[in-house]
Amino acid sequence: MSLDQELTSLLKRMASRHFAHLSLGDSLAEVAHTVCAFLNTEGGTVLVESATRPVAALVGGIESELREKLHPPALWSVTPIEREGAGYCLVDVPAGRDRPYTVEGTIYMRKDASTAAASPDDIRVLVEGGFRETERWERRLIPGAGLNRLAEGVIFGVARRAHEQRNLSLGNNSESILTALNLFRDGMITNAAEVLFGDNPAQQFPQVRVRVTVYATDKGGDFVDNRPFEGPAILMLEEVFAMLRQHLSVSATFNEGLQRTDQPAYPEAALREGLVNAFVHRDYANFTGGISVDVYPGKLVIWNSGSLPPGLKIGDLTREHPSLPRNPDIAQVFFLQGFMERIGRGTQKVVAACTEAGLDRPKWKVDETGVTLTFFSKAKKSDERKLNLREQKILAELKPGQTIRLPEYCERLTVSERQGRRDLGDLVHGGWLDRQGDGPATVFRRTAKEWQPAKPGQTRPE
Numbered sequence: 001m002s003l004d005q006e007l008t009s010l011l012k013r014m015a016s017r018h019f020a021h022l023s024l025g026d027s028l029a030e031v032a033h034t035v036c037a038f039l040n041t042e043g044g045t046v047l048v049e050s051a052t053r054p055v056a057a058l059v060g061g062i063e064s065e066l067r068e069k070l071h072p073p074a075l076w077s078v079t080p081i082e083r084e085g086a087g088y089c090l091v092d093v094p095a096g097r098d099r100p101y102t103v104e105g106t107i108y109m110r111k112d113a114s115t116a117a118a119s120p121d122d123i124r125v126l127v128e129g130g131f132r133e134t135e136r137w138e139r140r141l142i143p144g145a146g147l148n149r150l151a152e153g154v155i156f157g158v159a160r161r162a163h164e165q166r167n168l169s170l171g172n173n174s175e176s177i178l179t180a181l182n183l184f185r186d187g188m189i190t191n192a193a194e195v196l197f198g199d200n201p202a203q204q205f206p207q208v209r210v211r212v213t214v215y216a217t218d219k220g221g222d223f224v225d226n227r228p229f230e231g232p233a234i235l236m237l238e239e240v241f242a243m244l245r246q247h248l249s250v251s252a253t254f255n256e257g258l259q260r261t262d263q264p265a266y267p268e269a270a271l272r273e274g275l276v277n278a279f280v281h282r283d284y285a286n287f288t289g290g291i292s293v294d295v296y297p298g299k300l301v302i303w304n305s306g307s308l309p310p311g312l313k314i315g316d317l318t319r320e321h322p323s324l325p326r327n328p329d330i331a332q333v334f335f336l337q338g339f340m341e342r343i344g345r346g347t348q349k350v351v352a353a354c355t356e357a358g359l360d361r362p363k364w365k366v367d368e369t370g371v372t373l374t375f376f377s378k379a380k381k382s383d384e385r386k387l388n389l390r391e392q393k394i395l396a397e398l399k400p401g402q403t404i405r406l407p408e409y410c411e412r413l414t415v416s417e418r419q420g421r422r423d424l425g426d427l428v429h430g431g432w433l434d435r436q437g438d439g440p441a442t443v444f445r446r447t448a449k450e451w452q453p454a455k456p457g458q459t460r461p462e
Helices: 003-011 029-040 055-069 120-133 152-166 174-180 191-197 233-247 268-281 314-318 328-336 346-356 389-397 406-413 417-429
Strands: 019-024 044-050 077-083 086-093 106-111 114-117 210-215 223-229 250-254 260-264 291-295 299-304 363-366 371-376 433-436 443-446
Touching: 003 019, 003 044, 003 077, 003 086, 019 029, 029 044, 029 055, 029 086, 029 106, 029 114, 044 055, 055 077, 055 086, 106 120, 152 174, 152 191, 152 233, 152 328, 191 233, 191 328, 210 233, 223 233, 233 268, 233 291, 233 328, 268 291, 268 299, 268 328, 268 346, 268 371, 314 346, 314 363, 389 406, 389 417, 406 417, 417 433, 417 443
Parallel strands: 019 044, 210 291
Antiparallel strands: 044 086, 077 086, 106 114, 210 223, 250 260, 291 299, 299 371, 363 371, 433 443
């Protein structure tokens, strides 16, 4: 979904616990109050509209307001959207990990569809929860570890990108930069600083390594390349991505005028988001964990140690969902470096990029070892999958944007609820349907992905 399409959808949406639409005059205080409330609860999105401010001024004003008024510093992103007649921007806010957050000394909470100052009971719960959160792994200090064990050039590179892309000044030396990023205090660096900028972080934390293996066949076995990566996470991400570019195939197509267009096996935007998510959300406290990337002719698999946040399910990753980053300090640096465009929208971007490229939807899996993301190449594209007659019939009848519910599908195709769930699940996985809502309110919306009737022999048995 493009930003313009998302804006159109949000303009029709009612305010809720996770969404607020603010129309502004001259004051930006309400934006800060709402962002503070989302940080103190479960995160959300603020759609800000102004008829009097140009988009650039609106974004700059909001960023300045949040940096000046919101304490402690938090993870959020502001995305501009240009439209005739008004300026819009989206403020994406994950659930905060350093609660309570305040604006000019007042704690705000999100209650149903409104923002309000916290009650004494609210404050007690937030303070108790905030105390527990301060002990997270990335914030722990490394005894006796100073700035001399970090790659100064990488630190200055992040500060330069933060100034160029986000208009954020972090300081003019390593100590001031890291202090501003919550990575240095009491004369010692944090675990996150070592992961991000350490000259040799794998010596202290072997779990930071990344391994990329390129296999000759989809069954594994013999491989054509197998490399471990270690060093500052900021550099490792680029090195891993460069290796993948080297090994992934590129297909050429010719459009009108015989102009050649090269298309990689997987959308680079989706791959980058998948890798960034693995780096940002992995469980760094697990010394047996890490990240692995396995490349096969028909698929690419990214695994990282860790789990989904409590209350989040696999199905939530493909649609709008609350964001709770495991390592917000690490995520902040990746965002400032330009590796993340919006906070908390990575999984949705992965799905959208793959669907737009005509690939099967990527698949997530969570088990006791970690989180696995699988991309499917064109060699395994869904158009070649054998659909049964029922699935073909419903694709022929539904136009893009039309919806159908499970009971209606079962009635129209005369199948059991169990079979109907299986059929609709196939079409969702293939990218022809989008699942929206939960429980009895779930609907399946026909996407714009094209479908051609099957040729003889391409129909799956009933």
